[in-house]
Amino acid sequence: MKVCFIGAVEFSKKALELLIEMQVEICGVISNTNNKINSDFANLKPLCENNNIAFYDTNNINQKETLEWISECNPDIVFCFGWSQLIKKELLNLPKMGVVGFHPALLPANRGRHPIIWALALGLQKTGSTFFFMDEGADSGDMLSQKFIDISYKDDAQSLYEKVTLTALGQIKEFIPALQSGHFCVQKQVEKDANNWRKRGMLDGQIDFRMCSRPIYNLVRALSKPYVGAHVLYENKAVTIWKASEKEYQLNNIEPGKVLAIEENNAILVKTYDGAVLLEDHEFNTLPKLGEYL
Numbered sequence: 001m002k003v004c005f006i007g008a009v010e011f012s013k014k015a016l017e018l019l020i021e022m023q024v025e026i027c028g029v030i031s032n033t034n035n036k037i038n039s040d041f042a043n044l045k046p047l048c049e050n051n052n053i054a055f056y057d058t059n060n061i062n063q064k065e066t067l068e069w070i071s072e073c074n075p076d077i078v079f080c081f082g083w084s085q086l087i088k089k090e091l092l093n094l095p096k097m098g099v100v101g102f103h104p105a106l107l108p109a110n111r112g113r114h115p116i117i118w119a120l121a122l123g124l125q126k127t128g129s130t131f132f133f134m135d136e137g138a139d140s141g142d143m144l145s146q147k148f149i150d151i152s153y154k155d156d157a158q159s160l161y162e163k164v165t166l167t168a169l170g171q172i173k174e175f176i177p178a179l180q181s182g183h184f185c186v187q188k189q190v191e192k193d194a195n196n197w198r199k200r201g202m203l204d205g206q207i208d209f210r211m212c213s214r215p216i217y218n219l220v221r222a223l224s225k226p227y228v229g230a231h232v233l234y235e236n237k238a239v240t241i242w243k244a245s246e247k248e249y250q251l252n253n254i255e256p257g258k259v260l261a262i263e264e265n266n267a268i269l270v271k272t273y274d275g276a277v278l279l280e281d282h283e284f285n286t287l288p289k290l291g292e293y294l
Helices: 010-021 045-050 064-073 115-121 159-180 211-223
Strands: 001-004 025-031 055-057 076-080 099-103 128-135 143-150 228-232 238-249 259-262 268-271 276-282
Touching: 001 010, 001 064, 001 238, 010 025, 010 045, 010 159, 025 064, 045 055, 115 159, 115 211, 128 159, 143 159, 143 259, 211 228, 211 238, 211 276
Parallel strands: 001 025, 001 076, 025 055, 076 099
Antiparallel strands: 099 128, 128 143, 228 238, 238 276, 259 268, 268 276
């Protein structure tokens, strides 16, 4: 089974390393070396060079030249694990076994953009890792493998990313032999159970202290590394917040956003609608003063 591999993020790199270790026949890798879209970008070119794997650099997976290169590789199947463009019909129809995609959610629920971020920001207690045969929709094809993943209160983007990666690599180990032998099963997605998460923008990462403490905590952990970080506005500038914790605060006649204390290691205690949050890891160049508002 000849595999053509598409990907450009840290999970892509881990998956490709595993396929190499499993001695899967990889006829080519398509990625890019100048990626400004993915904050978890990983350059796959050195890995390919070290393992004598053909590499093609592109920013458009559907352009004619890219499709011609893939066609020359003559793959039986294409794996697309970590790519930010929808794959069009021409590529979907190119390999005889189809194109296998990956989505870190419990499909058909939570299709679409930023699944790890949204799962944490919305305070979900579980998510999943799903491999599926891609069709012309977004994350809507028949499922090849799916596993549940618990989300703990202490999970942040990095720890959940690692959980998803570990689970997904285990799935790859399971389904590769099934694909190679031709003895695998797929499960159709139930459309009535589907929803689509939208693309996030700058305002989605802005902390509004009129919110309750729990949603603020969830937002901060959702956007922690490897992502861009949540932020507050201070003196008309965005200041990144990497870590926060919920704190009880009994006085209910204090307005949200008021700086209540500057604690050890420059942690900033700020009033929220129902309590307070402690901004523990931040990028304030000048600390706000006691009694100021964020």
